[in-house]
Amino acid sequence: MSGREFFTARTVAEARAGFRPRRRTAVEHVPLAAALHRVPAEPVPAPAPLPGFERSTVDGFAVRAADTFGASEGLPSYLDLLGAVRMGAAPEVAVRPGGCVAVPTGAVLPEGADAVVMVEYTAETLPGTVEVTRPVAPGGGVVGADEDVAAGAVLVPAGRPLRAPDLGLLAAAGVTAVAVHARARVAIISTGDEVVPPSTVDLAPGQVRDATASALAGLVTDAGGEPVPAGIVADEPGALKERLLEVLPEADLVVVSAGSSVGARDETAGAVAAVGDIWCHGLAIKPGKPTLLADCGGVPLVGLPGNPLSALVVFGQVGVPLVWLLAGCDTPPPPSSTRARLGRDLASAAGRLDIVQVTVREGVAEPLFGPSALLSVLTRADGYLTVPEPATGLDAGTEVEVVLYR
Incomplete structure (x- = not known):
């Protein structure tokens, strides 16, 4: 050249x-335990809906929402306690008009119910009777059978590194291995x-x-x-x-x-x-x-x-x-960054990208300078800022984005 x-x-x-x-x-197949930060080679579809059944999102009582309309502390609704639902088991009792069933968070919603009243808005004033002091709308306190993921929907897309929540969602769907690059x-x-x-x-x-x-x-x-x-x-x-x-x-x-x-x-x-x-x-x-x-x-x-x-x-x-x-990832994961004020003037030449090492203290980014042969400049830096190609410098006090080192 x-x-x-x-x-x-x-x-x-x-x-x-x-x-x-x-x-x-x-492309290779790896178990979930080895899949963190790996890049899926193809979208992974949900084999079935998640969570797969209607369930309660709160501790409380499964009800027909209409039975709670108009309830208040001054004029509560009174419902018959018909039974309880155990975690990890199918309900053995249904909700009928004027009745309710005790349910813990995550339990299956019993037949006949369309909402769950939080326990904080109830009281058992008499044996077998639950007092409801706040109304609940249909669907309140409930997650639908496919509200998390519908059957066939994409659990994780191709081309994006897998994160910890992705592994949890795959596990919940019963996917134990993934095709990754x-x-x-x-x-x-x-x-x-x-x-x-x-x-x-x-x-x-x-x-x-x-x-x-x-x-x-x-x-x-x-x-x-x-x-x-x-x-x-x-x-x-x-x-x-x-x-x-x-x-x-x-x-x-x-x-x-x-x-x-x-x-x-x-x-x-x-x-x-x-x-x-x-x-x-x-x-x-x-x-x-x-x-x-x-x-x-x-x-x-x-x-x-x-x-x-x-x-x-x-x-x-x-x-x-x-x-x-x-490795199949078109857009790298974004780095961690923070906003800070520049602690001093920075000169630059138009037409080039300047990468400036900085420390960040109490919201102020202070540039670090030194010959490019010195690794200690990098080890002392908390991150770096960039002076864009068109700029001829940045003034002290300018708000800048600092890309942080991990």
């Missing part, structure tokens, strides 16, 4: 909208003669332990993917191409950290061009402009800047959505 092509950068929005590989992971396998390659494994005890002058790969693995895992460490590749002609040819057949996504800029030592662009098609080399984002996106025979590849902070920021913006997409 020429220098001129490098500096004709795509926006992050263009990358998210335009770089969308067709590849999707295989497999976790995306993400091969992580580090490059550079100066990069050594984290286990290296004594560093030679100029050497650095590989911090980026471990952090990227955490982001991949958090996005529902499976990180696959693919080692460190030295700055030698042909070495990266050889490693790419080794990992591509088994990967759904390849991430190469370092080597994506235009320096003489940077091999990523040349190696990737030899095995695939480069979609863009350069994103209008700070930090992280020297980012490369490519398609290598159907396997997407992300080439990241060498500085750890830049690499992690960019991967969060374009890599994490790719991990979700490959």
Whole structure:
């Protein structure tokens, strides 16, 4: 890639909208216990209505609503207590005009009843007689047999990661296994003669332990993917191409950290061009402009800047959505965020997306600054805010949205 092509950068929005590989992971069946955050490959229909029977939503008395009309504390309605319904059992008594049946929350509504009066609005003034001091409308205190889910309705849609309530609804419907996309396998390659494994005890002058790969693995895992460490590749002609040819057949996504800029030592662009098609080399984002996106025979590849902070920021913006997409999720789950006031002026350049690390204290977002080689800027941050491409900065006191780190 020429220098001129490098500096004709795509926006992050263009990358998210335009770089969308067709590849999707295989489908597998998993039990509910292993399904949290997995992405269903197809909608799951309800085999039967839920809850499946009319039931009470309160502790009280099943009644004919018409028998309570006009009831008040000054002029209560009096009903004959005909019996009680036990939890988990079919009613053995029906409600007739002028009568009522005691029911606990969740019990089956007995035949003849169309409402339940809360126990707080009743009193047993005489043995076998219930005094009702407030009227109830038909359907009050009752859930219909298919009010939760109708038979054949979609319990959970395809393409949205399963949440804890989804698992509960599936269990209630008797669905014990789900067809989901497999976790995306993400091969992580580090490059550079100066990069050594984290286990290296004594560093030679100029050497650095590989911090980026471990952090990227955490982001991949958090996005529902499976990180696959693919080692460190030295700055030698042909070495990266050889490693790419080794990992591509088994990967759904390849991430190469370092080597994506235009320096003489940077091999990523040349190696990737030899095995695939480069979609863009350069994103209008700070930090992280020297980012490369490519398609290598159907396997997407992300080439990241060498500085750890830049690499992690960019991967969060374009890599994490790719991990979700490959696993069948078109729209990643929204991150947690909060509103805050900006604590100081922020300068920016129009035409690029600025990602600014911040702390949040008592509703004030204070920017954190430091070289992009410093991971400590990220570890000290509570989250980040974005300065949009058209803006030339933000004034102190501006209300901003801060995306929070978990």
